[in-house]
Structure formats: C-alpha cells, structure tokens
Amino acid sequence: MSVKSAFEHIVNRDHVYPFMVPKQASNLNVDKNILLYLEDISVSFDGFKAINNLNLYINDGELRCIIGPNGAGKTTMMDIITGKTQPDSGTAWFGQTINLLEMDEPAIAQAGIGRKFQKPTVFEELTVWQNLELAMADDRKVWTILNAKLNSEQSDMLMETVALIGLKENVGMPAGRLSHGQKQWLEIGMLLMQKPRLLLVDEPVAGMTHQEMDRTSELLISLAGRHSVVVVEHDMDFVRSLAGKERTVTVLHQGSVLSEGSMDKVQNDPKVVEVYLGE
Template sequence: MSQPSLLSEIKDKHHVFSFMQSQASPVLNVDKQILLYLEGLSVSFDGFKAINDLNLYIRDGELRCIIGPNGAGKTTMMDIITGKTKPDTGSAWFGQTINLLELDEPAIAQAGIGRKFQKPTVFESLSVYDNLVLAMPDERLVFSLLFARLKGEQRDRIDEVMTLIGLQDHSAMRAGSLSHGQKQWLEIGMLLMQKPRLLLVDEPVAGMTHQEMDRTAELLVSLSGSHSVVVVEHDMDFVRQLAGKERTVTVLHQGSVLAEGSMDQVQNNQKVIEVYLGESQ
C-alpha cells in the first residue's frame, strides 16, 4: 500500500487515541481502593432527565456489569465519565485526585480511562499488528509510527497484547478480514496499548457467535485485577457468565441505580423483575 493512501486511511478515522496528546496527566491516587466515584449526577436533555441523582462506585481492579432497559441512562453515564457530556449537577472523580468534570475528552483518556464502543472502529486496511502499533502511546507524530523502528519493549508489548486478545496467529491479516468478534478483540487490544486503568465496554458481544462470546468473557475476566472493567450489556446470558456468583451487577432505571448486588440477588429483586427482567422470567 502506498504511503498517501495509508495516511488518508488514518486521517479519515474518527477513532482518537490519547497518544495524540502531549499534555501531562494528573497523578492517579487510589489509596481508598475506589477507582471511580460518581455522586449525585444529574443531566437533562430538552426536559428529559437522562441521569437522575446517580451514585456509583467502582473498585480498583473490579469487573462490574451494568444492565438496564433502553433509556436507563447507561450511555449518558459513560459519556459523562469520558467527558463527552457535562452533568448539570454532581461530581465524578477518578481515584481521589482527578476531577473528571474539569478535564476534556483527550485529557480523560490520557489519565487512564479507555472506552470501547459497541461498533468496532479499527483501521480495516491495515494489519492487526499495525493497528496495535498506531495505538501505542507516543509523543511523535502518529503517522511516523508505522515507518519507525520499534524498540524491543514496544514489540514485546504488542506481542503481549496480541496473545492476550487471541490474535497472535493473525498479526499480518488485514483488520477488515477479521470476523466481527475478532474486530472487537482487536479494538480492546488497541485500548490496552494505552495501558488504561479503567475500561468502559459497551455491549461487546452484540452480533457474536456463542464461541466468540465465551472467548470475550474469558478476555474481560482476565483483564480484571490489573484493570477495572465496566461492561454495559443487554445479553443476560453473557452477563450471567461474566458476573458469576460473586461479581456485582448494577441495574440502572430512569437514570439512577435501581438495584445492585450479585446476579442472583438482582434476578430475585422484585423491582428489577417488574421494570427489566420481568419479560424474560
């Protein structure tokens, strides 16, 4: 592929990585073991209260599943965390020292929050390997990365991530030739190249085969501990698989937390059954 077409491919993408920013990141402090604090958040759009006095706390290294009907506020919540939407009231802190409401989207990404949207956005004309190269944090011009000589530790990091996402045997394959599930894993890998402390993952298994769903569950579980992972999902079978018997599930309804607890506790909560799970019982 010629260089002009490669640059055009990159320039046309809307996927923005934190390595494009050179500003210094605030220092993250999680001495209290809570990575994300959302307190008293409310936001309205044309009179509709999308988020209504929302309180949510995510522990450092936790895997949290968030469910709720359409319009429950899940997307708006993630928009607030990542700086896309500013709330009318409330506070949002990353650890004890980083006020998310004072930062813009690039600064929040650089502080250590990565977001995976439902539809994968990868550079389809590039190889799996080159997609990961472009996702590396680096102060140099992004376009020079593909033509630069990588350091040994950079190559090791790419190999590590490729193995983690299960694409080590497809490093030279064009991303556009991957299956839907593999593209999702590649985008997760691209986020991991940024070494985020918090990963927000939106409906990762939509359109996947059962085998891909199983692999995705294994991947997300493996990321917890070294990362906090918040998964928003509608597929209840996948949520059961991901949450198991011990992980916390949060149910949003009308912009606030309706219930929280283990999957068994949530499934047996009468309010949850009435507003969300009742149709599937």
C-alpha cells in the same frame, strides 16, 4: 495503497484516537481502593432526565457489569465519565484527586480512561500489528510511527497483547478481513496498548457467535485486577458468565441505580424483574 495513503483514507478526523493524545503524568490516587466516584449526578435533555441523582462507585481492579432497559441512562453515564457530556449537577472523580468534570475528552483519556464503543473502530486497511503499533506509539508523528523500529520492551508488550486478545495467528492480516468478534478484540487490544486504568466497554458481544462470546468473556475476566473494567451489556447469558457468583452487577433504571449486588441478588429482586428482566 501505501500505509500513509491507507491511513489518510480511513481516519476520522473528528474522532479522538488514543494514539493522538499526548501522554502526561497522572496524579491518580486510589488509596481508598475506589477508582471511580459518581455522586449525585443528574443531567436532562430537553426536559427528559437521562441521569437522575446517580451514585456509582467502581473499585480499583474491579470487573463491574451494568445492565438496564433501553433509556436507563447507561450510555449517558459513560458519556459523562469520558467528558462527552457535562452533567447539570453532581461530582465525578477518578480516584481521589482527578476531577473529571474539569477535563475534556483528550485529558480524560490521558488520565487513564479508555472507552470501547459498540461498533469497532479499527483501521480496516492496516494490519492487526499496525493497528496495535499505532495505538501504543509515544511519538505523535503518525508516519514515523508506522515506519519506526520497535524497541524490545515495545515488541514484548505488543506480542503479549496479541496473545491476550487471541489474534496471534492474524498479526499480518488486514483488520478488515477479521470477523466481527475479532475486530472487537482488536479494538480492546488497541485500548490496552495505552495502559488504561479504567476500561469502559459498551455491548461488546452484540452480533457475535456463541464461541466469540465465550472468548470475549474470558478476555474481559482476564483483564480484571490489572484494570478496572465496566461492561454495559444487554445479553443476560453473557452478563452471568462475566459476573459469576461474586462480582457486582448494577441495574440502572430511569437514570439511577435500581438494584446492585450479585447476579443472583439482582435477578431475584422484584423491582428488577418488573422493569427489566420480566420484559
């Protein structure tokens, strides 16, 4: 099967893939060192308040872990940030100048927000290299992308990303032959090729081996500083490895912030123990 035929076979035409989003100049302003502002956000579905007066602030370059029981509003929060869901009230700003509530999903991706869902969405019949090359392309003509020669800057960036995600030995392998964990790393790499300022990562270690979990923790920690990374996760051992002693953990419950602080602080908070950690 040719590359073109493989792509036609596997692409989901309803999905907004990053490489299909035309690049535009961003007016992002983070002079106050806060990259994401969610203030007084509320949204209801059929009378159920999924998000209830949520206030959340993510610093530029921060790695933030967000935990909470099922139904706490974690996925809805990410849907609001990425434009999939419009809140009933409140404000959402990317930096000080970009109003997320006035933008659709492609425009938000253009502004520098990337989202990784729990299930990896790589192109399994294309190689690791082709997946990353496709994700980085500035030319929106897909068939040109997959047959064009990379310039030195693009090649350097791609090789740096391959090394970062730990797939240097797998560049010529079809993505469908990778392990579950490797597919997760590849999708993170595909998002990184778009140079996002904010990366939202949903339950990245579900179904991973312990070794893969350790490698994922190292990868996400290495991204902090160059990117802001928000990780939603249920596995408490993994959250502890990410948060360490100094990073902030936010606990959501019934659509709002129940507790926030270091991992030691939130895991010893009686309210958190009652509604989440004590389950």
